[in-house]
Amino acid sequence: MPPRKHTEVAVGVLIREVDGALLLSTRPPGKPYAGYWEFPGGKLEAGETVEQALRRELVEEIGVTIGPVEVWKVTEHDYPHALVRLHWCKVTRWSGDFDMREGQQMAWQQLPLTVSPVLPGALPVLQWLAQERGLPTEVAVLPQESAGTD
Numbered sequence: 838m839p840p841r842k843h844t845e846v847a848v849g850v851l852i853r854e855v856d857g858a859l860l861l862s863t864r865p866p867g868k869p870y871a872g873y874w875e876f877p878g879g880k881l882e883a884g885e886t887v888e889q890a891l892r893r894e895l896v897e898e899i900g901v902t903i904g905p906v907e908v909w910k911v912t913e914h915d916y917p918h919a920l921v922r923l924h925w926c927k928v929t930r931w932s933g934d935f936d937m938r939e940g941q942q943m944a945w946q947q948l949p950l951t952v953s954p955v956l957p958g959a960l961p962v963l964q965w966l967a968q969e970r971g972l973p974t975e976v977a978v979l980p981q982e983s984a985g986t987d
């Protein structure tokens with residue numbers, strides 16, 4: 838079998854200035870892992886940079902426009918539906934009002950998160966965020982319940 842091709846994904850870690858809370862939202866119905874909590878973002882389209890894709894996705898999904906951002910971490914996760922390469926960007930400035938345009942739920946969260954389940958591909962980043970905040974990495978998320986993966 839030929840090696841699987843990576844799907845490139847831009848992801849935004851929106852951090853609220855006043856208290857450092859992180860924005861999570863649920864995956865819309867119809868997508869793999871529907872109902873799981875994730876950071877907003879999505880796949881790069883042909884010719885897009887990570888920054889361009891993230892800016893487009895955040896307008897499309899949550900209604901906010903972000904300023905310039907830089908990639909913070911790059912991770913990979915091998916799902917049954919895709920081998921993804923996740924380009925994580927910290928976002929501290931944006932404009933516009935939050936508007937969940939795909940019917941998602943949103944939640945501002947401190948660590949450890951109180952929402953569950955979280956997309957497995959997001960767990961390494963939650964651990965790095967916990968480390969940065971001087972928290973033990975195992976407290977990044979509560980034990981995950983299963984929610985099916987359809």
Ligand SMILES: Nc1nc2c([nH]c(=O)n2[C@H]2C[C@H](O)[C@@H](COP(=O)(O)OP(=O)(O)OP(=O)(O)O)O2)c(=O)[nH]1
Nearest residue numbers: 846848875876877878879880914919921956958959
């Ligand atoms: N947005 C996001 N995607 C993540 C995270 N963690 C993680 O493993 N992923 C994976 C799940 C998906 O396989 C992929 C994102 O693809 P997607 O299907 O949500 O992207 P999209 O919005 O462009 O989808 P579509 O246009 O095909 O409907 O990245 C995360 O925290 N946020």
